[in-house]
Amino acid sequence: MNGAQVVVEALKREGVKYIFGYPGGACMPIFDALLDAPELELVLVRHEQGGTHMADGYARATGKPGVVLVTSGPGATNTVTGLLTAQMDSIPLIVLTGQTITPNLGKDAFQEADIFGVTIPVVKHSYLVKDVNELPKIVQEAFHLATTGRPGPVLIDLPKDVVSAECVSSFPENIDLPGYEVSMKGNADDIVRAAHIIMESRCPLLYVGAGAVGAGAAKEVLELAEKLQAPVTTTLLGKGAFPETHDLSVGMLGMHGTAYANKAVVGCDMIMAIGARWDDRITGKVSEFCPTASKIHIDIDPAEFGKIIQPDVSINGDARLVLQELIKHVRKLDSDSWLKSVASWKKKYPLKYPKRGGLRAQYVLDELDRLSESRGIISTDVGQHQMWAAQFCKSSRERQWLSSGGAGTMGYGFPAAIGAQLGCPNDLVVAVVGDGGFQMTLAELSTAALQRVPIKILIIDNRHLGMIRQWQELFFDQRLSGCELDGNPDFVKLGESYGVKGFRIRRAGDVTKVLKKALAYNDGPCIIHAEVVKEDNVFPMIPAGAAVKDMLIEKPKDRKLEKPVGST
Amino acid sequence: MEEFTISIYVNNKPGVLMRLSQTFARRGYNIDSLVVSPAVDHQFSRITVVVQGDPETLDQILRQLNKLVDVVHASHHDPKQSVERELAIFKLLVGPEKRSEVLQIVDVFRAKIVDITDQSLIVESTGSSSKIDAMEKLFNTMGLKEMVRSGKLVMARGTNQT
Known part of the structure; x- marks a missing residue:
């Protein structure tokens, strides 16, 4: 077998079904080898960034690693945004990049990029393969690294002469990585110490993140919450790790979280992070974040302990296994009056939006959630529509919510939805995108049409970069700079030119009728173009760098807001 | 800023030093000196790094170094014990x-x-x-x-x- 055939063989051994790829000179031997492997389906994308996001969406929706195959140079550098997106959100990806032949490395050969060097900060690990006989071991290790511990993207750079050479080594029996150890079960003493702290709490809050989704811990989170009678808040990426339809759910917390989740953060006497990393979008001003509450932190990655928040107890392990053990050491808490307070906040500060004054994005999303009975896989872009979708589209199970959280990658939502639909052909998949982000990766309309994936592309079009406009309105004296998207295409006609069905929503009165029609359309992808009001704001809001207690429920009428001091 | 001496036991492979120096640089640590040499087992190398940085983030840096797949272990050395x-x-x-x-x-x-x-x-x-x-x-x-x-x-x- 030559190196390319080894790569293909390795992918088959790992049970890979789809390869999101784009060819080029340096990776032609691998594309050639793919022809002899009918069990691997090549999804020919239109841009490598789109391909990487598709693989990411596939991974988030299925829990299996997504695989990308691109060429050297620009092909490889086009995956960098996708790698960052996956690295920030701990998504397992394998990115195979072609490379110039080894004698040319470092000589500015045609389409040469030092992609190993370029991507070091945005991968979990990476390889530049110099010897074909190392390939079986490397590909095997790459899958192991991408999918175990804290998952992440792994890049393998494959020089053309290496994949063309004959390989005489075979796949090793064991994986030997002396520098890679994953603590799964958590230290028993730490778990007992955590249980003691929990049992002293009267106002507990479980704060559940992507780590719980990655570990498949939804059942355990539910069991723990019900046993303790503790409210649960999920992060943007933790959506679905606890059903948002459950009485104990307070929805998402943080910058645009629900008012009642943030009030619970301020009021709790114990907060337990389960696979969540105290992101700045959640803590706001760190020095004022839950100053008196006890803090417990469960994480598979020990480097997260004490990075932002110093916990009273940290448990290094897999969320599912740790919770299984922890559940044995706790009982129902005396939390009745706390639950009453939380319930009263829910009643007093519900998520809401104006019913009048034109078509509202929130209403479209609220209706989408109602009509789909919170069952669809929602893949979003980044911005206002993302936050509204997070607020109004409830997740009832894990892997139903795909969104670029850490990186905040515009252009993610639509290609990710294609990957998700390929991985979950029987699920309803909706890409909720803005007019800005959609235009960053809309070339994949060809891919979606060719694959005939019945995704619904819901474009929330306000002819603006809405979140930028919101900040400029609130914090920059309404001085709008670079946020108006003049020159948007007619998205329905655009879709037509790709053979993609289109629907328009212009008035609130059309929403239910059109959404129903679009949701029932399954003959390939469709675009739902919702022309929403230009000026609307996402609330509640904790301005960047402000304390959680300083959350704004709505735009203050009587005062000007200071420019935020927090990062972005 | 304080000075710390960190010893790191790593896989003897190309690219390891890039990952290490990037970890220090991202957290604002300046490398004063750095020595790389093969360990007794030549599959591994020993690296001694002297860095200037914020003592509060030292633990963090060590954890982030230990997280690297090619790092077998990284630890800070107290001059009195070494x-x-x-x-x-x-x-x-x-x-x-x-x-x-x-x-x-x-x-x-x-x-x-x-x-x-x-x-x-x-x-x-x-x-x-x-x-x-x-x-x-x-x-x-x-x-x-x-x-x-x-x-x-x-x-x-x-x-x-x-």
Whole structure:
């Protein structure tokens, strides 16, 4: 077998079904080898960034690693945004990049990029393969690294002469990585110490993140919450790790979280992070974040302990296994009056939006959630529509919510939805995108049409970069700079030119009728173009760098807001 | 800012140093010295790094280093619990008339002369970094032209693992 055939063989051994790829000179031997492997389906994308996001969406929706195959140079550098997106959100990806032949490395050969060097900060690990006989071991290790511990993207750079050479080594029996150890079960003493702290709490809050989704811990989170009678808040990426339809759910917390989740953060006497990393979008001003509450932190990655928040107890392990053990050491808490307070906040500060004054994005999303009975896989872009979708589209199970959280990658939502639909052909998949982000990766309309994936592309079009406009309105004296998207295409006609069905929503009165029609359309992808009001704001809001207690429920009428001091 | 000596046991592979230096740089740590050499088992290398940084993030940096797949372990060394050495060579432009003065200093510091011409001397010295610093200071007043320091080497005392 030559190196390319080894790569293909390795992918088959790992049970890979789809390869999101784009060819080029340096990776032609691998594309050639793919022809002899009918069990691997090549999804020919239109841009490598789109391909990487598709693989990411596939991974988030299925829990299996997504695989990308691109060429050297620009092909490889086009995956960098996708790698960052996956690295920030701990998504397992394998990115195979072609490379110039080894004698040319470092000589500015045609389409040469030092992609190993370029991507070091945005991968979990990476390889530049110099010897074909190392390939079986490397590909095997790459899958192991991408999918175990804290998952992440792994890049393998494959020089053309290496994949063309004959390989005489075979796949090793064991994986030997002396520098890679994953603590799964958590230290028993730490778990007992955590249980003691929990049992002293009267106002507990479980704060559940992507780590719980990655570990498949939804059942355990539910069991723990019900046993303790503790409210649960999920992060943007933790959506679905606890059903948002459950009485104990307070929805998402943080910058645009629900008012009642943030009030619970301020009021709790114990907060337990389960696979969540105290992101700045959640803590706001760190020095004022839950100053008196006890803090417990469960994480598979020990480097997260004490990075932002110093916990009273940290448990290094897999969320599912740790919770299984922890559940044995706790009982129902005396939390009745706390639950009453939380319930009263829910009643007093519900998520809401104006019913009048034109078509509202929130209403479209609220209706989408109602009509789909919170069952669809929602893949979003980044911005206002993302936050509204997070607020109004409830997740009832894990892997139903795909969104670029850490990186905040515009252009993610639509290609990710294609990957998700390929991985979950029987699920309803909706890409909720803005007019800005959609235009960053809309070339994949060809891919979606060719694959005939019945995704619904819901474009929330306000002819603006809405979140930028919101900040400029609130914090920059309404001085709008670079946020108006003049020159948007007619998205329905655009879709037509790709053979993609289109629907328009212009008035609130059309929403239910059109959404129903679009949701029932399954003959390939469709675009739902919702022309929403230009000026609307996402609330509640904790301005960047402000304390959680300083959350704004709505735009203050009587005062000007200071420019935020927090990062972005 | 404080100075820390960190010892790192890594896979002996290309690219490892890039990952390490990137981890330090991202957290605002400046590398003062760095020594890489093969370990007893040649599949691994030992790296000793002296860095300047914020003591509050030291634990974090160690965790982030340990997280790297190619890092087997990384730890901070307390000078009291470890042997620390550094090698330096100094080139001084001195003629025969000032040689005896230099030789006196060399003697006091138990250093060695390893090269001599009628215009110059090369002095070799091994010891703690502070000893090397002290020699540098003295030689500065007597024609120090070049100095090359190995960077600090560290080994844990007794049976403790470095």
